Every structure is written in C-alpha cells, then in structure tokens.
Amino acid sequence: MATRPHSVEVSVSSIGVATITLNRPEVHNAFDDHLIAELTHWLRDLDHNAAVRTVILAARGKSFSAGADLNWMKRVAHYSEAENIRDAVALASLMRTLDAMSKPTIARVQGAAYGGGVGLVACCDVAVAGMAAAFSLSEVRLGLIPAVISPYVVAAIGSRNARRYFLTAERFDAREALRIGLVHGAVDDAELDAAVERILAELLKGGPKAIGAAKDLIAHVTDRRIDQVLAEETAARIARIRVSQEGQEGIAAFLDKRPPNWVKPQK
Numbered sequence: 001m002a003t004r005p006h007s008v009e010v011s012v013s014s015i016g017v018a019t020i021t022l023n024r025p026e027v028h029n030a031f032d033d034h035l036i037a038e039l040t041h042w043l044r045d046l047d048h049n050a051a052v053r054t055v056i057l058a059a060r061g062k063s064f065s066a067g068a069d070l071n072w073m074k075r076v077a078h079y080s081e082a083e084n085i086r087d088a089v090a091l092a093s094l095m096r097t098l099d100a101m102s103k104p105t106i107a108r109v110q111g112a113a114y115g116g117g118v119g120l121v122a123c124c125d126v127a128v129a130g131m132a133a134a135f136s137l138s139e140v141r142l143g144l145i146p147a148v149i150s151p152y153v154v155a156a157i158g159s160r161n162a163r164r165y166f167l168t169a170e171r172f173d174a175r176e177a178l179r180i181g182l183v184h185g186a187v188d189d190a191e192l193d194a195a196v197e198r199i200l201a202e203l204l205k206g207g208p209k210a211i212g213a214a215k216d217l218i219a220h221v222t223d224r225r226i227d228q229v230l231a232e233e234t235a236a237r238i239a240r241i242r243v244s245q246e247g248q249e250g251i252a253a254f255l256d257k258r259p260p261n262w263v264k265p266q267k
Contacts, residue, residue: 007035009060010042015264016053017200018046018103024069025061031116032072033090040094047101054203055101056196057124058108067115067138091116092148098123099152100219102212104203108196109133109174110189119149121182122156125215126199129174130189135182138169157181207246207262213237 009021020042022029029035046052059065076087098105098120107124114136121127121135137153139146146153146166154162161180165172174186187195203211217237224230241247246262253260 006038007032008038008042010046012046012049012052015204016051017056017204018049018052018054019056019058020046022057022059022065025059025063027069028063028066028112029059029061029117030066030069030072031091032069033087035069036090036094040090040097043094043097043101047097047103052103053208054104054106054200056106056108056200057098057120059110061111063111063117064107064109064113064133065117065120066112067117088148095119095123095149095152102215103208104211104215106196106199106203107183108192109183110192112136114138115146116149118182119146119152122149122152126203127183128185128187128192128195128199129177129183130192131174131186132189133174133177133186134171135173135177136169136171137165140167141169153182205263207250207260209244209246210241210250213241 005023007022007024009023010018011021012018020039022035022039024030024035043055046055076084079087104126105124107121107127109121109127109129110133111130112134113121113129114134115138118135118137121129137146150162150166157165157180164170165180172180174183177183178186185195185199206214217234221230221234242251249262250260259265
C-alpha cells in the first residue's frame with residue numbers, strides 16, 4: 001500500500017522562524033482528518049519549542065485552503081451524531097490551538113481560502129493576502145453552518161459583516177477581506193513574500209515573552225468592563241513584566257541605546 005505523504009511540512013530557521021506549509025496542493029489544501037491532526041500536532045509542538053520565535057502559516061500550490069475535502073465530507077455524511085461531534089471537536093481543537101498560541105502567527109494567503117481556510121486566517125495574529133486571493137464562507141450552500149470557525153471569524157470581521165457573508169456565502173476578494181478586517185494587508189502576489197518578511201522583521205524586534213504576554217493581555221481585556229478590578233489586574237501585569245528578566249533587559253537596552261539581547265544581528 002502506498003504511504004500517504006505528510007499533509008503538513010515544517011521548517012525552522014536559524015533565527016527561530018517556523019514555517020508550517022499545508023501540503024495537499026492536489027486538492028487545494030482541503031481539510032480532512034489527517035491534515036487536522038497533523039496541523040494540530042505541529043502547532044502544539046512549535047508552541048512548546050523555546051527556540052521558535054514566530055510561526056508562518058503558508059500553503060503549497062494555487063490555494064491556501066479550499067475548505068473541507070470532498071472525500072472526507074462523504075465519510076462524515078455517514079457518521080452518527082456522536083461521531084460527527086467527535087470529528088467537529090477535532091477541528092475546534094485545531095482552531096483553538098492556533099488562536100491561543102503564545103508565539104505570534106502570520107497567515108500567508110494565496111488563491112482560495114474557503115470555509116475552514118477562512119477560519120485559519122482569522123485565527124492567525126496577522127494575515128496578508130495576495131491580490132488574487134478569494135474568500136468564501138460557503139457552508140450554507142451545502143445546508144451547513146460555519147459553526148466551529150465562527151468565534152474567530154466574527155471576532156475578525158464583526159457581526160455586521162458576518163451577517164452578510166455567513167448568509168450569502170458569496171465570494172469576496174482580497175480588497176474586501178482587507179476592508180472588513182479579515183486580513184491586515186493585500187498586496188500583489190509577487191510581493192506577498194516580501195510583505196510577510198516585513199511583518200516578520202517587526203515581530204522579531206519584540207521580546208518573545210512580552211509578545212506572548214501581550215497576546216494573553218488582548219484575550220484578557222477584550223469585551224471586559226473597564227472598572228477598578230480590570231485596572232488593578234492590568235497594573236499587576238505591567239508590574240510583573242517590568243521586574244522580569246526580559247523586561248529589565250529591554251529597559252536597560254533602551255537606556256543604553258543598544259539592541260536588546262533577543263534581537264539577532266543582521267547578516
């Protein structure tokens with residue numbers, strides 16, 4: 001029996017930049033249970049790898065991800081409700097793992113990003129798309145709903161835009177994705193790698209632990225009432241990080257007018 005190739009490829013550079021590449025170009029990097037399991041595994045592994053500073057999520061071929069794999073959908077159609085719940089929980093775990101990573105994440109989006117592919121984009125901290133990219137939340141046309149990805153997509157584009165695109169399932173381009181907040185940049189496809197590199201360079205200037213703490217801070221304060229409790233909690237957070245080893249180094253480097261020790265010299 002032929003061995004199926006890995007659905008995900010991973011590389012880590014000498015400066016701690018991990019690149020996860022979806023590797024099912026023959027099916028436009030569509031999701032199935034194997035890809036979900038592999039991607040979840042690697043996200044967890046990289047998040048616990050102290051040598052990794054940031055993670056780029058990319059895809060091989062013409063498309064970023066065209067959503068659910070047809071053969072997988074055929075199998076799922078015959079599952080019981082309990083089996084469907086187990087299957088959906090695996091996808092929910094993938095999205096939660098990506099969203100909650102302590103390392104900063106960048107989505108490099110080319111071609112189609114449909115359904116779950118939109119979910120991956122929304123879960124990344126920063127997303128940049130090529131102008132030829134196309135997006136769609138197409139689930140209702142199959143009699144389904146974008147349930148598992150909905151918390152992340154709505155957080156990115158807002159409920160008003162979700163009311164349109166969840167319900168119409170229409171395709172929209174990179175400019176519209178930029179306008180509604182799904183991506184942070186839309187560039188010519190030939191400039192996509194350069195745009196990712198520019199964002200990456202900025203991320204690598206920040207303290208690794210501070211970036212993780214900043215991500216946690218955003219999750220902590222979002223939709224919270226601004227009151228004395230929140231004020232005291234945020235004050236405690238800055239106090240802790242000021243006295244941390246990384247905080248002390250950052251302040252000292254600023255006062256000494258030198259790069260902090262986490263900034264690697266340019267070769």
